[in-house]
Amino acid sequence: MTVEGWLKKYLDVYCTHLAKTTLEGYKRYINKHIIPILGNIKLCDLKPIHIQNFYNKEREQGYSEKTILQEHRILHRAFKKAVGDGLMSRNPCDAVDAPSPEDYKHNIYTEEEFALLLDKLQGHRMEAIILIAGMCGLRRGELLGLTWEDIDLDRGIIKIRRNVVPTSEGNITKNPKTSKSAREIAIPSAIIPRLKQLRGIGKLYTKLDGTDYHPGSVSRDFKKFLDENGLRHIRLHDLRHFNATMMLKHGVTEREAQERLGHSNSQMTKKYQHILKEMDKESAEKLNSIYENKNKFGVKNGVKA
Structure with a gap:
C-alpha cells in the first residue's frame, strides 16, 4: 500500500467522527500538500528523511511553519494508526522534529x-x-x-x-x-x-x-x-x-x-x-527620542548652549 492509499483509508475509517470543517481541512492538507510529494512511496518504505524532505519543500514553496506543523500532526496521527494496524513497524514522524511556529506578532490597535x-x-x-x-x-x-x-x-x-x-x-x-x-x-x-x-x-x-x-x-x-x-x-x-x-x-x-x-x-x-x-x-x-534628541534643543550637560 502506498502513502496515498493509506491516507485515503485513514480518512474513510478513522476520521468519520471529525467535525465537517476539521475533516475538510484534513482532506485539503492531504490532497493538495502531502500526496503530491509523498503519495507514491510505499508505506513500508517511508523513512523519516522522506518526511523531512517534504517539510523542506513546503518551506521552499513559502508555506509557514504553522501550516507545516498541521501537516506533521496529520501525518503523525495517520501513521500511528498504521502502526497499530500492523502496516508499519514504527512511526517515521517520531524521528522528525515537529515544526515550531513563531508566536503571532501582536498587531493591536491603541x-x-x-x-x-x-x-x-x-x-x-x-x-x-x-x-x-x-x-x-x-x-x-x-x-x-x-x-x-x-x-x-x-x-x-x-x-x-x-x-x-x-x-x-x-x-x-x-x-x-x-x-x-x-x-x-x-x-x-x-x-x-x-x-x-x-x-x-x-x-x-x-x-x-x-x-x-x-x-x-x-x-x-x-x-x-x-x-x-x-x-x-x-x-x-x-x-x-x-x-x-x-x-x-x-x-x-x-x-x-x-x-x-x-x-x-x-x-x-x-x-x-x-x-x-x-x-x-x-x-x-518610543519615548527614547525625547532623551536622544535633547542635543537638538541645545542642551548639553544640563546647560542650554
Missing part, C-alpha cells in the same frame, strides 16, 4: 486608533459588528451568528449561542467553539445607546438581499474599509485581541476576562499579559 476606527465607521454597514468585536471580544464566527434578538439592550446582555464557519458547500451554523464559548456577557453601557440606534431585525451583518456572507468576505470587507479610510491594517480577529488586552490593562481580572472571551483555559488568556508587557516596552522605546 485606544486612540480604535476610537478613530469607530469615528470613521459611523453610518457604515459594518459599524455594529465592529463595535461589538472591539468592545465585547467576540470571534468572527460568533459575530456572524449573532442576531439582534440575541442582544438584550434593556438588560445589557449579549447571548452567544451560534458560530458560523465556512465549508466547501457554504456556511454552516454550529454550536460555539467550546462549551465555555456558549456564554452570556454584559455589554459595556457606553455603547448601548449607539446599538439602540443601529438595532434592526435578524443577523447583524448580511448581504443586502439578506443572505449570509462567507466569513472570509467579511474579513476582506473590513480590510477594504481600513484601506479606504487610511487606517492601519489589522485583522478582524485582532479586535478580539484588542478587547482582551484592554480588559487586562484596565483592571479586569484574568478569570473575568477568560469568562467574557469564552476561553476554555486560563493559558489562552495569560498570553495577553505578555502582549501588554510588549506594548509597554514599545511605548517606552
